[in-house]
Amino acid sequence: QVQLVESGGGLVQPGGSLRLSCAASGIIFIRNVMSWYRQAPGKQRELVATITSGGSTNYADSVKGRFTISRDNAKNMVFLGMNNVKPEDTAVYYCKAGPLYGIYYWGKGTLVTVSS
DSSP: OOEEEEEOOEEEOTTOOEEEEEEEESSOGGGSOEEEEEEOTTSOOEEEEEEOTTOOEEEOTTTTTTEEEEEETTTTEEEEEEOSOOGGGOEEEEEEEEEETTEEEEOOOEEEEEOO
16 A cells, blocks of 8 residues: 655744655655645645656756755655745645656645744
């Protein structure tokens, strides 16, 4: 059974930092591209960052220079470091595995609220 479980969300003040984690099980983690997406209220889900199995990364323009995606293949985990957060970063953040052979999986999300 595949599970992606996000954690680390919460309330943070503008300019603050937060680190999200995603623990994966039931997949061949090392072969999967891992991504973070987010969905703000009333908006479509959007890609935040991606990391390949080899560690190559890609970021949305809105988070470049502030967010860092990383992964620990030994622990089947992916992380999103968020610095200098802004109110517009408020969203539910989702972890995604894949696609691998056309198959991908989503976690249930963790809420990040940026507010003073």
